[in-house]
Amino acid sequence: VIQQVAILGCGLIGTSWATFFASKGLRTKIYDIDAAACQRALQLANQHLKRLVELNYLSPTELDKARANLQPVNSLQELLLDCDYVQESVLEDYAVKAEVYCSLENHLPREAIIASSSSGLLMSRIQQPLAFPERSLIAHPFNPPHLIPLVELVPGEKTSPETVAAVKAFFVQLGKRPVLLNKEVPGHIANRLAAAVWREALALLDDDVASLEDIDAALCNGPGLRWALMGQHLIYELGGGAGGYQKFIDTIGASFTSYWQDMQTWTEIPVSAKEKAVAGTKQLLQERTRDEWTQWRDEKLVRILRILEE
Ligand SMILES: NC(=O)c1ccc[n+]([C@@H]2O[C@H](COP(=O)([O-])OP(=O)(O)OC[C@H]3O[C@@H](n4cnc5c(N)ncnc54)[C@H](O)[C@@H]3O)[C@@H](O)[C@H]2O)c1
Secondary structure, three states, rough: OOEEEEEEOOOHHHHHHHHHHOOOOOOOEEEOOOOOHHHHHHHHHHHHHHHHHHHOOOHHHHHHHHHEEEEEEOOOOHHHOOOEEEEEEOOOHHHHHHHHHHHHEEEEEOEEEEEEEEOOHHHHHHHHHHOOHHEEEEEOOOOOHHHHHHOEEHHHHOOHHHHHHHHHHHHHHOEEEEEEEEOOOOOOHHHHHHHHHHHHHHHHHHOOOHHHHHHHHHHHOOOOHHHHHOOOHHHHHHHOHHHHHHHHOOOHHHHHHHHHHOOOOOOOOOHHHHHHHHHHHHHHHHHHHHHHHHHHHHHHHHHHHHHHHO
């Protein structure tokens, strides 16, 4: 049974994970190699928790418990002492991860599980320095993990089925929606889907097809609304009417060939697209600051989650 969680690396994602685990009643230690980052994380996690109470997503009693669950520590040793589960969220870089994984097991109880938040690195490579790699896997969240239910579970070559089953059960019990990959691919599932949409969003902007605001509006006022409820496969099953997915693929689906033929396939963002994208979002930051947009997002997310939980 997982009772004591260790957050290793508390930048954007580690902080949000800490908020999540503490809000679910788990004792949560947090550690960062940068002591200032650890203090900032504690402050920010407390702010996130307070916001959840304001949004009626957490009760005042739960808030007190969650706050008491958060414990910043000053060393890796202290972090891993008596820990059942490590959520590693250090920088997305094989060299940085390797450094951490080389020393992790010196302090970690033998039965503890090691989960990496990595957005796109391969667990088979990350787990190489471990003496007991079978207890490690990727548990990739979507930002912000204290609100978004998705967790992508990706076993490496040496991950045991028992580890996968235990982590899956852990997240289900915490109210998350874990998905399991049968094989390792860079970017897992969700970021590959995001990568496909993002490249096209950049290409449309670069090609002056529409303004940045309209491209984003086309996404969130159309497909995005449905995506909160169902994925592309079920959407197109319904899109085929009585004929279902088969009919959709044979009729409307066929015309997608001409879209795909016209679409960009580059694998590095063109400088011109980057410049237009960065300049375009500056405009949006005049409407609301980045913090205000984040708050706006989280408040709406909570309301959407409530509807989905009904
Ligand atoms: N940013 C996202 O949207 C997002 C989403 C899902 C997953 N992730 C993944 O989460 C991980 C962290 O990303 P982030 O955006 O939070 O990065 P970040 O830069 O905000 O935070 C990384 C933290 O790791 C700390 N760190 C570096 N080396 C360390 C060490 N040896 N020991 C302890 N702490 C150390 C840094 O001081 C920093 O505070 C990455 O693997 C990333 O792919 C990111």
